[in-house]
Amino acid sequence: MSEDGASTADETEGIAAIDEAEATPTTEGDAEVTARSDNAAATESVAAGTTHTIEGDAILRLRDLDAGYGDLQILSGVDLDVADGEYVTVVGPNGAGKSTVMKTVFGLTTHMGGTVEFEGEQIQGLPPEQIIREGIGFVPQTNNIFPGLSVRENLEMGAYILDSVPEDQVEAIYDRFPILRKRSDQKAGTLSGGQRQMVAMGRALMLDPDLLLLDEPSAGLAPDLVADMFDRIDRINDSGTAVLMVEQNAKEALRRCDRGYVLVGGENRYTDRGEVLLGDEEVRKDFLGG
Amino acid sequence: METTDSSVLDTARAKPGLLFVVALGGLLLVDLLAMLAGVSLGPIGGSLSLGRLRSNLWSGIVIGLVIGLAGIGLSMTYSILSFANFSHGDLVSTGAFTGWGVAFLIAGFGDVPVRALLTVRDAGNASPADIGAHILTTPGAILVGLIASFAFTALIAIALDRAFYKPMRDRDGIALLIASIGAALVVRYLIQFVYGADRRGVTATVEASNLAFDPLGIAVNAHELTIVVSAVALMLAMHFVLQHTKLGTAMRAMADNKDLALITGIPTERVVTATWILGGGLAGASGYLYVLLRGTIQFDFGWLLLLLIFAAVILGGIGSVYGAIAGGLVIGIVFTTSTIWISSDFNQAAAFAVMILMLLLRPEGLFGGVTTA
Numbered sequence: 001m002s003e004d005g006a007s008t009a010d011e012t013e014g015i016a017a018i019d020e021a022e023a024t025p026t027t028e029g030d031a032e033v034t035a036r037s038d039n040a041a042a043t044e045s046v047a048a049g050t051t052h053t054i055e056g057d058a059i060l061r062l063r064d065l066d067a068g069y070g071d072l073q074i075l076s077g078v079d080l081d082v083a084d085g086e087y088v089t090v091v092g093p094n095g096a097g098k099s100t101v102m103k104t105v106f107g108l109t110t111h112m113g114g115t116v117e118f119e120g121e122q123i124q125g126l127p128p129e130q131i132i133r134e135g136i137g138f139v140p141q142t143n144n145i146f147p148g149l150s151v152r153e154n155l156e157m158g159a160y161i162l163d164s165v166p167e168d169q170v171e172a173i174y175d176r177f178p179i180l181r182k183r184s185d186q187k188a189g190t191l192s193g194g195q196r197q198m199v200a201m202g203r204a205l206m207l208d209p210d211l212l213l214l215d216e217p218s219a220g221l222a223p224d225l226v227a228d229m230f231d232r233i234d235r236i237n238d239s240g241t242a243v244l245m246v247e248q249n250a251k252e253a254l255r256r257c258d259r260g261y262v263l264v265g266g267e268n269r270y271t272d273r274g275e276v277l278l279g280d281e282e283v284r285k286d287f288l289g290g
Numbered sequence: 291m292e293t294t295d296s297s298v299l300d301t302a303r304a305k306p307g308l309l310f311v312v313a314l315g316g317l318l319l320v321d322l323l324a325m326l327a328g329v330s331l332g333p334i335g336g337s338l339s340l341g342r343l344r345s346n347l348w349s350g351i352v353i354g355l356v357i358g359l360a361g362i363g364l365s366m367t368y369s370i371l372s373f374a375n376f377s378h379g380d381l382v383s384t385g386a387f388t389g390w391g392v393a394f395l396i397a398g399f400g401d402v403p404v405r406a407l408l409t410v411r412d413a414g415n416a417s418p419a420d421i422g423a424h425i426l427t428t429p430g431a432i433l434v435g436l437i438a439s440f441a442f443t444a445l446i447a448i449a450l451d452r453a454f455y456k457p458m459r460d461r462d463g464i465a466l467l468i469a470s471i472g473a474a475l476v477v478r479y480l481i482q483f484v485y486g487a488d489r490r491g492v493t494a495t496v497e498a499s500n501l502a503f504d505p506l507g508i509a510v511n512a513h514e515l516t517i518v519v520s521a522v523a524l525m526l527a528m529h530f531v532l533q534h535t536k537l538g539t540a541m542r543a544m545a546d547n548k549d550l551a552l553i554t555g556i557p558t559e560r561v562v563t564a565t566w567i568l569g570g571g572l573a574g575a576s577g578y579l580y581v582l583l584r585g586t587i588q589f590d591f592g593w594l595l596l597l598l599i600f601a602a603v604i605l606g607g608i609g610s611v612y613g614a615i616a617g618g619l620v621i622g623i624v625f626t627t628s629t630i631w632i633s634s635d636f637n638q639a640a641a642f643a644v645m646i647l648m649l650l651l652r653p654e655g656l657f658g659g660v661t662t663a
Contacts, residue, residue: 106553128552128553129552129556133555140550143547143549145547147547149543153542157540160554161555203554
């Protein structure tokens with residue numbers, strides 16, 4: 001109990017600290033990193049938290065969630081919250097069920113128990129088409145574009161449920177990813193890995209979702225493109241879209257996110273601000289490779 | 291010169307199939323030119339009029355368009371539903387019988403009992419051919435019949451989907467393929483039950499139905515012209531739907547990546563229904579046009595034609611709509627021009643030989659790797 005109490009206090013403090021950091025725009029990336037690592041140093045002695053829920057409003061709430069594929073159960077009793085506009089990362093070893101969490105939110109797994117609540121409504125068991133309407137966008141890890149369709153057609157498919165193509169949203173996505181405007185009529189299958197990832201994100205952003213689910217966005221990208229991709233995700237989050245991300249590049253993901261969840265064997269293990277998780281001896285040793 | 295020789299040899303060693311095809315093609319070309327020139331040198335040459343070659347090519351284009359039209363649906367169900375549909379040939383027959391039933395009803399209404407007209411059958415002394423269905427005498431009946439063939443076959447295709455394929459949507463391609471063989475048998479023998487098993491004439495013989503087509507120097511049969519115009523119009527319409535409508539884009543998207551289509555919010559079941567309407571409808575229309583070409587109808591002709599349709603689709607690159615059209619044309623032209631060299635008993639074998647040679651050289655087919663787009 002006392003441990004829980006400590007981490008809650010710590011969490012509140014952490015959110016305040018992040019708010020502060022966001023309020024003062026940093027011109028230099030280095031300065032921000034320093035500020036954050038200072039923060040981490042200050043909390044290093046405190047072990048990572050094990051309270052997996054947040055107080056107050058959350059747009060996404062998973063409670064005691066059991067899910068899997070067919071008869072095979074992967075997740076058991078998972079709790080997870082994402083606040084409005086928050087940037088949350090799920091990390092953990094291979095087979096921890098990270099991707100399953102996302103797929104379950106999106107209705108792509110077998111729901112076995114517990115609830116998924118989005119903006120106050122229970123959405124477990126709804127088909128993906130319905131979940132999109134609720135305001136969630138999903139970018140899968142692989143095969144996340146239509147290679148035979150042009151870039152523009154890929155984006156248009158993202159808004160299929162609307163009667164007409166939202167031109168202003170297409171423009172907004174072209175402004176966000178200018179290279180896609182140039183490649184508009186080109187088949188998406190001919191693009192580079194980084195550009196494909198932009199098409200995939202653009203497609204998921206076509207309905208201007210309140211929550212964006214990203215499954216390993218840096219997977220398969222050349223190392224020099226990874227930082228660029230994380231910067232783009234930061235900007236999407238800065239513009240108000242909450243992000244729930246699964247990432248194998250755990251250190252970088254935790255450095256950038258507001259809060260992180262460590263899943264092990266389909267169960268919650270630790271939940272805390274990214275810096276705290278990065279600073280935790282055990283988390284670092286066991287899940288982040290030292 | 292020496293380097294050129296060795297590189298030719300290297301290519302020949304790496305691709306003996308290519309060498310064989312080039313040699314055979316060259317030989318046939320030399321032979322063809324010699325025949326046209328009227329030169330005869332041992333086994334090479336002979337005599338062939340340019341007119342016969344032209345009419346062979348024209349017939350090949352006509353039959354090729356019919357096969358290509360039928361192949362579009364087969365290719366679409368392959369790419370969107372991921373199985374080789376063996377009931378496709380019987381959808382071709384379905385279109386022919388339902389379409390001609392309607393065409394007969396309009397052409398012969400009042401003179402012959404409706405039941406006989408609708409079942410494309412003899413009624414007393416009026417044989418189907420005496421009803422006088424012909425594009426020059428009853429153009430309205432022929433055109434309405436074409437539309438009816440599309441509509442009825444689309445309906446049957448959807449009914450088959452609901453009955454057989456929808457409950458098996460998550461099963462693999464082999465299970466669906468076997469189910470489709472069952473569906474094919476059901477449809478074929480239902481057709482036999484309703485329409486009878488005998489082969490009979492359908493179209494009327496009309497004097498002076500060959501229209502001289504001066505620019506090409508060939509006489510074109512009015513029915514052949516009807517087939518070419520209808521088939522090309524339907525293909526262009528299909529192209530428009532695929533490339534310029536939301537539904538067509540969704541069909542291409544689903545052919546590309548079904549899982550992503552689902553999570554993108556594309557209503558995949560609606561796309562599947564549209565696929566059956568378009569693919570099944572085009573199969574029905576092609577069956578109707580095939581009967582217009584041949585002048586006769588028989589309950590299992592679609593099944594027998596399926597092998598050629600498969601050859602066309604595989605040759606063009608299975609899964610590609612444009613490949614199906616191109617493959618149909620190649621198969622059709624080989625089918626008719628091969629009679630210059632071999633007996634017409636073997637021209638179907640020639641079509642398959644070309645398909646096999648083509649696959650040796652380009653296993654993915656003409657448009658392989660290109661999806662429905």
